[in-house]
Amino acid sequence: MSTDRAAPDRTGDPAATSTGLRIVPRRHFGRWLATALILLALAGIIRAFAVGQIEWSIVAQFLTARSIMNGLLNTIVMAVVAMALGIGLGVLFAVMVMSSNPVLRASANGYIWFFRGTPLILQLLLWFNLALVFPTLGIPGLFEFRTVDVITPFMATLLGLGINQGAYTAEVVRAGILSVDQGQTEAAQAIGMARPTILRRIVLPQAMRVIIPPVGNEFISMVKLTSLASVIQFSEILRNAQTIYFANGRVIELLIVAAIWYIIVVSILSIGQFFLELRFSRGYATGRR
Amino acid sequence: MSNSPSSLVKGRGITKIFGAHRALDSVDLDVSRGEVLCIIGPSGSGKSTLLRCLNQIEKPNSGMIRIDGDLAGYRQKGEVLFELDDRAIARQRLACGMVFQRFNLFHHMTALQNIMEGPVTVLRRRKEEVRKGALKLLDRVGLSEKAGAYPAQLSGGQQQRVAIARALAMQPKLMLFDEPTSALDPELVGEVLNVMRDLAAIGMTMIVVTHELGFAREVADRVIFMDAGRIVETGTPEELLSRPSEQRTKDFIAAVLS
């Protein structure tokens, strides 16, 4: 892309060759000015942090502390399972929204309406406090659990994040399914495929091309959203960082530790997303396998 | 089950209504085993809709269709008809192979995978044995060297030949072609018609919607002219194309030839 926009070869410039006159390329004063300003600002920020009240040695010390590592692991595990739940529900509800059965359609729309209409943190609190509404869960007579035993901070976070994510992913999946040409479904019907097989073998794989980029973005948000679970005592990285700074008072240092890890994880995910997109564009980019 | 041993397709009073529009108005149709039937007619006359009803992609509002004796969309028990579910209808569709104007190859699969998909996923046959058959089919449509190519890497004519191979891989009793060459550049039409000619020669029963009157004249056993959702006239290619009796048929043929 950038090579297309590079300055044209001046030796072949028709104006130069036909007139024999020297050409002075356009000067980009604006770019130089912007660069200078940004460098100046950057230097200011770095200096501010260097002379500010930050003990960088403490950041280094806690960067790989056991509790931080555990929190990081919990954050990653939670992001993965909650996203998996979200994608599963998203596909399910997208299919329900598009079904010809009015009951299925209405209930799926109701689900999307409710979970998109309330703040995530409120949903997390609701799940966490489910025991206040239903002291026990199960089918009376068959099996029953005390809600507080089942709805651990992990479960409450998983349900809260996953079910909320499902409502958003459903819309993405629906858009993806709609992007697949109707002719694909007809061709699949013509070779005797039944609806569920068509969805699984023909439509969803092609819808992936449209679904992957936004879901990749949402996965990245999900990693950061897990931090909301600190309010319901799920020991993800931010909560563990907080626990430490409540004890030692090094608030900024531990927040920086958490920030560094978030940035690392998100950067790795962005790279992964790039390769996933490549894989799912198979068969579209002509001349490449 | 079949009523007469030679009749493969039997349609009676097939009617399809879209909103207030009668796309098909009480069409009767009989196709014998091994027959090649060409359907011609102006745009919007209901040709595609007829094929789509035969393959149950559309459900007719009334009328009945029997393919090899099986009543399309229903199970008959004495005097009662039970509507079939999606799965059973999918099974009935196996009797027909269909080729579309816009090819509709599965974009995310190679030519070979397109052909293997039905036998493996629907018929649950063993992959190895299916692959052998699929390669043979590719060879038959002259595309052995394109097995690993994705549809986007194939010309229109090549895509359509793969689509024909994909339909044949299901070993249908009947092939439906909906304007298989009208999306093709003129120089690519011949290669697809050749494949269809070969199919006709080995006795495949075919219903072909086409504007290629030359092909119809040469290959068809019978030609039908449709207009406004009805069959206007039917006859041998010679009768219908050279000596049409209806004015509408005359006008249409003159328009196509001009």
Ligand SMILES: Nc1ncnc2c1ncn2[C@@H]1O[C@H](COP(=O)(O)OP(=O)(O)OP(=O)(O)O)[C@@H](O)[C@H]1O
């Ligand atoms: N899904 C649909 N919804 C509404 N109207 C439809 C639908 N499918 C077809 N029609 C209408 O039914 C009529 C017959 O359409 P059909 O596609 O069968 O015509 P055709 O003979 O195949 O024409 P062409 O030569 O242009 O392919 C047309 O008027 C068309 O607009």
Ligand SMILES: [Mg+2]
């Ligand atoms: Mg048509």
